[in-house]
Amino acid sequence: MSPNKFQANASFAGQRATDANLSLGARELTIHASKESDNNITITQVPYSCIYGYEVSNDKEAEQDRNKLVVDVHYVAFSGPDLKNPSAAKRATAQFMFERTEDADRFIQTARDLGAFPKPRRILLLVNPNGGVGKAKRISDTVVKPMLQHSGLTVKEQYTEYGRHAVDIAAKVDLDEIDSLVVVSGDGVLHEVINGLLSRPNWDRARKTSIGIVPAGSGNAIAASLGTINSFVATLTVIRGETSKLDIFSLSQLNKPRIYSMLSFGWGMMADADIESDKYRWLGPLRFDVAGFIRLVRLRRYPGKVYILPPKYEQQTPSTNEQLTPPQSPNAREPESRFKHLLDSKIKELPTPWSLIPNMPYYSMLLLLNCPNMGETIFFSNTVRFNDGIMRLWYSCETRFMKIFMPFVFDQQNGKMVERGLMQDLECGGILIVPGVEGKPDEPSTHKIIDPDSVTSQSAKAQNIYQKPGLFDVDGEVMPTARTLIEIHPSLMNILVPEWLYHKDDDNTTAREHEAATIQSAMSQKQSHSSTFSGVIVAAAVTVAAAAVFLSSNGHSLVDLFRSAFQL
Numbered sequence: 001m002s003p004n005k006f007q008a009n010a011s012f013a014g015q016r017a018t019d020a021n022l023s024l025g026a027r028e029l030t031i032h033a034s035k036e037s038d039n040n041i042t043i044t045q046v047p048y049s050c051i052y053g054y055e056v057s058n059d060k061e062a063e064q065d066r067n068k069l070v071v072d073v074h075y076v077a078f079s080g081p082d083l084k085n086p087s088a089a090k091r092a093t094a095q096f097m098f099e100r101t102e103d104a105d106r107f108i109q110t111a112r113d114l115g116a117f118p119k120p121r122r123i124l125l126l127v128n129p130n131g132g133v134g135k136a137k138r139i140s141d142t143v144v145k146p147m148l149q150h151s152g153l154t155v156k157e158q159y160t161e162y163g164r165h166a167v168d169i170a171a172k173v174d175l176d177e178i179d180s181l182v183v184v185s186g187d188g189v190l191h192e193v194i195n196g197l198l199s200r201p202n203w204d205r206a207r208k209t210s211i212g213i214v215p216a217g218s219g220n221a222i223a224a225s226l227g228t229i230n231s232f233v234a235t236l237t238v239i240r241g242e243t244s245k246l247d248i249f250s251l252s253q254l255n256k257p258r259i260y261s262m263l264s265f266g267w268g269m270m271a272d273a274d275i276e277s278d279k280y281r282w283l284g285p286l287r288f289d290v291a292g293f294i295r296l297v298r299l300r301r302y303p304g305k306v307y308i309l310p311p312k313y314e315q316q317t318p319s320t321n322e323q324l325t326p327p328q329s330p331n332a333r334e335p336e337s338r339f340k341h342l343l344d345s346k347i348k349e350l351p352t353p354w355s356l357i358p359n360m361p362y363y364s365m366l367l368l369l370n371c372p373n374m375g376e377t378i379f380f381s382n383t384v385r386f387n388d389g390i391m392r393l394w395y396s397c398e399t400r401f402m403k404i405f406m407p408f409v410f411d412q413q414n415g416k417m418v419e420r421g422l423m424q425d426l427e428c429g430g431i432l433i434v435p436g437v438e439g440k441p442d443e444p445s446t447h448k449i450i451d452p453d454s455v456t457s458q459s460a461k462a463q464n465i466y467q468k469p470g471l472f473d474v475d476g477e478v479m480p481t482a483r484t485l486i487e488i489h490p491s492l493m494n495i496l497v498p499e500w501l502y503h504k505d506d507d508n509t510t511a512r513e514h515e516a517a518t519i520q521s522a523m524s525q526k527q528s529h530s531s532t533f534s535g536v537i538v539a540a541a542v543t544v545a546a547a548a549v550f551l552s553s554n555g556h557s558l559v560d561l562f563r564s565a566f567q568l
């Protein structure tokens, strides 16, 4: 028999087969078996990228014969063609009963050599018991830990005990003792992990530690973007250990420590809604719809100036600091921004290559995204990739209720929100935002939230331009509304991704496409898809109902809400 072929009694995918032929290929295990019921031959493929572990035991049905060994191969099986569909994956086990110990040993050794089984790694698992609707502990206990148990990985679990605890943990953990830092939480805790790692003195070493997420929050934008909303797929991803580069944004303000972001920066309506949605955390992902709806009917204008740097500008001209600290040095410190001086409010006009976004007397929304999804239920645009080294900025000064309402309700999940002309978009390599009243953007006073009643400019008042500068939202966390420099650091970190995910820095696209095709062809049942439209209608109905419940509990009604909307 050829070295990669084996024979064993098999039990898998709800069927039993005597003398099934197993073959270990370059990227998948193939099982040829004849069904006991009708003698028909079935061929089942299990891609290695779906295998999360194995176990060996004695055959219980043949206790006297210690020579007979059973190998359980644990994998994630997809039941529909959409690899990103959260309900399309489940755990499965294929059981092979070998007649002789040598055959079982040879099977395991060959599978190992071909990369069928996960490679041993050390993982620190951070679980936020309070994230989202408090489901992280359950996901960790019922999915993550049981799967990790079979994986052969070394795992240490730690609960976060207070807000920003993950920053402290990531800043202090011994990096020589772990290979990956994985959170079972929402995006907020992953944001904290990134900021903890990048605050370390051994910055260059820390940034290379791979990070991962099993989604258990209410936004889960990163997991939605990676196609790992399903907890089984997310845990499989952590176990298999495939990584991709991840661009990171840094946000600098005068005399404040830099903040790092892996997901988004927002200002205006969406940012206010995101931060304000924290009050409705108990609603889960629906909290964004409710807060968004309330903010939509109370639309505001956000005055300020936004300057941009051309895309890839930084990469074309490496800074002196980067030359001084070669990336191979493990203790290289965080490189300083060469545009830091622009944070000085005395600088009124920015020098080339910076340019002002023209014709924007105020903004109603501004959004910088690093991933296609803004949340589990908000798919923004598939033009955004987390490793292309480009910042994508969307902005608008639209304040008409219906113009914003329609795309937000009907295009939230189909990526067409930006195609409706609601927002303009730009690619850039850096941004400087100067929030504040039109004509006086650089006054130090605009760094604070200002009472609109204190505005004296008649023209600003007449145009209803001058209002509170709004909130700055970084990955769902608030930062002070002040002159802010945002820069991109291409491929700064490494994030755990599903092996079949196509990504741009990949030199093995064909293999990955084959991987996705193999998984898709291995699927047995057809997935039934509810239409996006009906999903949206249901979402809208639930949102309105939730808003009604919330408002009535606060002594208001939907009628008040609509009245205030149309008065604006």
Ligand SMILES: Nc1ncnc2c1ncn2[C@@H]1O[C@H](COP(=O)(O)OP(=O)(O)OP(=O)(O)O)[C@@H](O)[C@H]1O
Pocket: 128, 129, 130, 131, 132, 133, 160, 161, 162, 163, 164, 165, 184, 185, 186, 187, 188, 189, 190, 192, 216, 217, 218, 219, 220, 221, 281, 476
């Ligand atoms: N034990 C704890 N007690 C209170 N707060 C905590 C605890 N552990 C973490 N936190 C805080 O919980 C906040 C939210 O966490 P997380 O990101 O997991 O959920 P989420 O905000 O619902 O999800 P998403 O960011 O995807 O919307 C974080 O700001 C974090 O600092």
